Amino acid sequence: MRDSYDAALHLLDRQVLDCDERLVCKVDDVELTVAADGSLVPTGLLAGLPALLPRFGPRLGAVMARTHASVHDVVAGGDAPDVVEMDLVDEIASAVHLTVPGAGLLRPREEVDAAAPERVRLGQLLGMPVTAPPEVGLHRSSRLLDVRITRVADGRGSVVDALVVGPGRPGALLGYDRRSESGPWLLADAVRWLHRHARVVEVGPEVEVDRDRGEVRVGPGASVSPLLG
Amino acid sequence: MKRYFAVLLGVLTAIGGFVDIGDLVTNAQVGARFGLSLAWVVVVGVIGICVFAEMSGRIAAVSGRATFDLVRERLGPRMGFLNLVGSMLVTLLTFIAEIGGIALALQLVSSVNHVLLVPFVAALVWIVLWRAKFSAIENVLGLLGLTLIGFAVALWQLGPDWGELAAGLSPAEKPGAESWAAYAYFAVALFGAAMTPYEVFFFSSGGVEERWTPKDLGVMRANVLIGFPLGGLLSISIAACATVVLMPEGIAVETLGQVGLPVAVALGKVGLAVVVLGFFAATFGAACETGLSTGYSLAQYFGFQWGKYVRTREAAGFHVILLVVTVLAAGVLLTGVDPIMVTEMSVIFSAVALPLTYFPILVVANDPDYLGEHRNGRFANLLGMVYLVIIVVAALAAVPLIIATSMGQG
Amino acid sequence: MMSAWRTTAVVVCFLAWVLAVASGCSLVGQPDVAAWDQKARQAVTDAASEVATARLAVETARDDRTWSSYTTVVVAQAEEAMGTVQDDVSRLQVPPGRAQDADDLEALLDAASSAVQDARQHAVAGEHDDRDLLDRLDRVGERLTRAETRW
Known part of the structure; x- marks a missing residue:
């Protein structure tokens, strides 16, 4: 795997x-x-x-x-x-x-x-609104678009270690926002442009998925990187 | 030797399997009304179906995923479901038209009213879907469908003025009495008939049924790139026969019997009999393909076992769907609705549904997760994008044209 | 809420589309002269097509180029379509000043219809080699062709 x-x-x-x-x-x-x-x-x-x-x-x-x-x-x-x-x-x-x-x-x-x-x-987590202070640099209407799951060596097997957040726009499931190499270029560029505000937020103490209130809170110290590249 | 045989067989069945009731009726109608001034649409449509059938066949061979798997993975459950409903309706409409077409072909031989033949025909289709092997369906009916070459022979026998016929290929040769709206309507209908979505559902699912692997890519490409264009030539020869014989007489094609008349004029009884056998085989083959396609798309959306490569019990849900759609189609035809009218509706609504099917295929054909080194090159992507634009334009234009021309009458 | 607004917009667009399609299909023509002329022209064209179909079917049958059930089916379907054309015309509301034309049209369609009917009777009886029948179909066909330019 x-x-x-x-x-x-x-x-x-x-x-x-x-x-x-x-x-x-x-x-x-x-x-x-x-x-x-x-x-x-x-x-x-x-x-x-x-x-x-x-x-x-x-x-x-x-x-x-x-x-x-x-x-x-x-x-x-x-x-x-x-x-x-x-x-x-x-x-x-x-x-x-x-x-x-x-x-x-x-x-x-x-x-x-x-x-x-x-x-x-x-399915219950996806689409949750994401709130973050402005200095984190997330788009203000960001939502949870995806979760990144990584294999870990301990007993858990694998774990959610990052969240993909951004304004939910069409085409997130096409995959062009995650890869740079493939396309028909016009289509791929259009989708990448739509998703230019998407970011990867690493799961850590500054990131809280509040399932009761149905939102994700990102603190000022969270590690945020662009989705592509 | 065996390999060449496989290629030849595949090409021949692709030719025979390309033409269905939609192609028969629409090409004859267009030939009788517009001459060959719309033949270019068949060429455009054939190239389009080649581009996308090759992509979906390649995805099926490399990853084992058929078209509706991709639709749901790339569009999500909600859009995918809308897509499923739309595609199912169009495929069901086509299925009804094909079963009606079989009944009409038998009517020409027996002079028994086609409505009375419908229950018998539907039962026959269902038994074939249930019992016959996949390869038997494809090969036997595809090869029998080749008898439609009778139209090409008839055209040659009619000995038209070839120069005049070739001059009529230009869109500027549209007959003056016909409006441009009607011309556009039939352009969209011909395009829809050539690119019917069920063809890629069936083609890609068939690849999974026959357990294609990347080794089969060459054979698959040969089938598509030789078979479909030759099938397109058959379509054009149907239109040309109608142009030569029916157009000067002012005959508008509304029945399957009229489609065959030019062959009777050119070749007499034997030729006509061969072509009517072709009507039967082409519609029967397409009825099997569309019937299976409804089962394929539902099963691929919901994920349960489908296909004729497993025992019937293992794919029980799939076979129940086949039974239900066959009964449904027979029920619709028993109301006495004209199968030719259903055909006209099915080809134009195919055009509406085209983007739903072809867009996800183009996206996945670029995805290295599925295809690895076999993913689209620049040329395939260029053609894919050009066709995506054409398909969207045709789909958007279809409904306004239906209204503006009252389904092509004006 | 944003998505509620969007859903409403989509639903409204869809309903408008359905309405447009439905009204396009069920539009009842006003009894004006131009519309009547257009319908009359269409009826004559359709009738000419059916007569020509019957003629071609009978001719190929005479030359022994089709079998009898094929001819019967083609001619019978032409007859049926002819009936539909007549029905449609008889239901048209004749606008003022077109009463004579309506009578002429009806007479012409009657002649065409009876010729096609005759062809069907011959086909069923297996009598294809009838010069009179072909002549009759020819004459009706010519009358229809001339009438096409009248309206």
């Missing part, structure tokens, strides 16, 4: 294949678990309509998810998405490859333990 990837660009919405190249599901959302030290650790790929529908936007998605849940509430836990454990992921390339066969793999997570760690979905 590559050492570092951007979750929304490289992981979300990709096809999941099992060890026999059979199609399992899409990465409809990514489950992030809050570790003891407060860092966000990707622990699972979420699949199914309960994971997909909330991503249709704050209002439309909520309506669709509610409708889906009310249709399915006869089934216990019908509104919980299926989870594929992150440990089972072999490689993240143009598709997500698993190390195991896909048959019977898709099941909702059973949280028996009342003291289960706090889990969030990537």
Whole structure:
């Protein structure tokens, strides 16, 4: 697996294949678990309509998810998405490859333990407004566009170590804002120009993802670098 | 030797598979009304489909990802879903038109009303989709579709004044009685017929079905770059036959029977029979392709197992979709709607839906994550960008032209 | 909120588009002279196309270049389309000063329709070698061609 990837660009919405190249599901959302030290650790790929529908936007998605849940509430836990454990992921390339066969793999997570760690979905974090003092140099209507996940040597496996923030403009999923080499040049330049205010903010003590208030706060001492280059 | 055979077979099926009910009807209509003054649109459309089919085939061969995977990855779930709905509607419309076209072709042989033939035809299509092997569908129907070469033979047999015919190629040769709005409408319709989105859904998903690898890139390119242009020549010969025989008589093409008349004039019964077999094979092949394409795009958006390369049970959801769309298409045709009218609608709305499909393909064809060293070169990108502009213009112009000309009548 | 405003704008644009498409398809013509002339011209052109189709089908059948069900289907479809043309014309509101023209048009379309009908009857009966029928179709075709320049 590559050492570092951007979750929304490289992981979300990709096809999941099992060890026999059979199609399992899409990465409809990514489950992030809050570790003891407060860092966000990707622990699972979420699949199914309960994971997909909330991503249709704050209002439309909520309506669709509610409708889906009310249709399915006869089934216990019908509104919980299926989870594929992150440990089972072999490689993240143009598709997500698993190390195991896909048959019977898709099941909702059973949280028996009342003291289960706090889990969030990537889809809930994306789009959060970012507030920062002016000296940090972020565009004033910045939002969380993506999270950068990097492999670490400790037991967590990999961890969210940087946030991609910027004014949410069309074309963030095209990838031109992250790479300089490819294009049709006109298209690539247009997308890069639209995303010229996008920045990478490294996760640290100065950066706080406030899930209750639904915003990201960046302090004056945060390490900020341009997205490209 | 086997490799040359594979290339030849691929090219031949690409020629036979290029023409569908939309091409048959639209080319004959245009030939009878505008002569060859719109033939350049077929050329533009064929180059376009070559450019994008090659890109989507290359992505499928190198990364194993088919077109609708890309649509969702690059546009996100929301835009991707809108795209899915739009593409599904257009593909379904085309599917209905193809099944109607099979019934119309059988009607010409049996003189049984086409509405009565629809349930039988739909059942036949579904059984083929369910039981037949993918390669059998593609090869048998593609090769049978080659019989449409009868149109080229007919044109040669009609012995038109070739100089006059060539002079008619210029857009300035638009017949005076026709308005420029109608000319533009049919230009967009011909473009839509040549570049129908289902062709790349099917082409790229077919690449995955047949387990293409980067080694197959050469064969794939040969199929596209030789097969599609020759298929385009077939389209133009259909238009030219209509120009030579139907236009002087003032015949406007509204039925499949009229499309075949020039061949009857030129070649008689046997030639006509061969061409009607071609109608059947081309529409049947395209019905299979569009039917599969609806299943492919839905499954690729939601991520469940699709394809005929796995056992039916493994791709149960996919096969249920095929059954549902076939029943739906038969239901629509049983209302007695004219399949030719459905065809006219399907080609013009194809033009509207073009950017939805082709834009994500162009983007991903540049992505080293997917394609590595096989990503687009400068030339492919230049053509891709030029065509993106043409496609957007055609898509934006389509709806105003539908209104301004009442679907090409004015 | 910004996005609410944007959503509203998109929805309004979409509705306007739908309305425009719908009105474009269902526009009912005013009973003015120019519109009637245009419709009359269109009807004559369409009728001429159907007569020519029937003629070509009968001619190729006479030369034994098609089989009987093919001829029957082509001529029957021409007859059906002819009926649609007549229906459309009969539903037009005749503007003042065009009463005579309307009568002429109706008579012309009747003649064309009955010629095509005759062709269909011959086709069903398998009688393709009928000089009279071809002559009749020719004559009606010529009358239609002349009428095309009248309106």
